Amino acid sequence: MDHDDPLAGAADATLVVRAADGDVRAFEVLARRHGPVARLYAEQVLGSNLESDDVVQDAFLTGWRRLSDLNDPGRFRSWMMQIVTRKALDRLRRRRHHDDVDAVDQPSSSARQPERIVEARMQLDAMWVALDGLPADQRRCWLLRETAGYSYQQIAEELELPVSTVRGLLARARRTLTAEMEAWR
Secondary structure, three states: OOOOOOOOOOOHHHHHHHHHOOOHHHHHHHHHHHHHHHHHHHHHHHOOHHHHHHHHHHHHHHHHHOHHHOOOHHHHHHHHHHHHHHHHHHHHHHHHOOOOHHHOOOOOOHHHOHHHHHHHHHHHHHHHHHHHHOOHHHHHHHHHHHOOOOOHHHHHHHHOOOHHHHHHHHHHHHHHHHHHOHHHO
16 A cells, blocks of 8 residues: 555545545555455454455455445444454355265264264254344354454454453353253253
């Protein structure tokens, strides 16, 4: 990014307002500023840097199209991370429904018996349903902590929340998920 560019040092809120008015350059600055953390997060969730590029690109395209939906321009980063989270979860859901049976060329061990695989899939489906039922902030905190390995401080910075709020959101998310998944213990 050009250091002489006046947009480079502009606040996110300013860039969002300009981008919402059609300033493509302002949105480009936002994408360059927040794209790397979005890509890293998507890579952690998906376990693939190739897919993470697609997810982040799709998320930023969605963000560009839906920029007028953002109520608080100063919360662009957390709003975009929410979009990235949804896109990554959608990608995971699509991926798990399209396993390539030709890739398995050896007999399964007792741990890979069809009954155990079905049970694990059902448990994973139940977990996704439980995650989808969480309020958005709880789900984002939980995903950043449990799938991306973020510290409480990193989550607080990422979502622009106090650390104490992050702790509370994680505690409530864990309590809800534990109750929802009780049948699977």
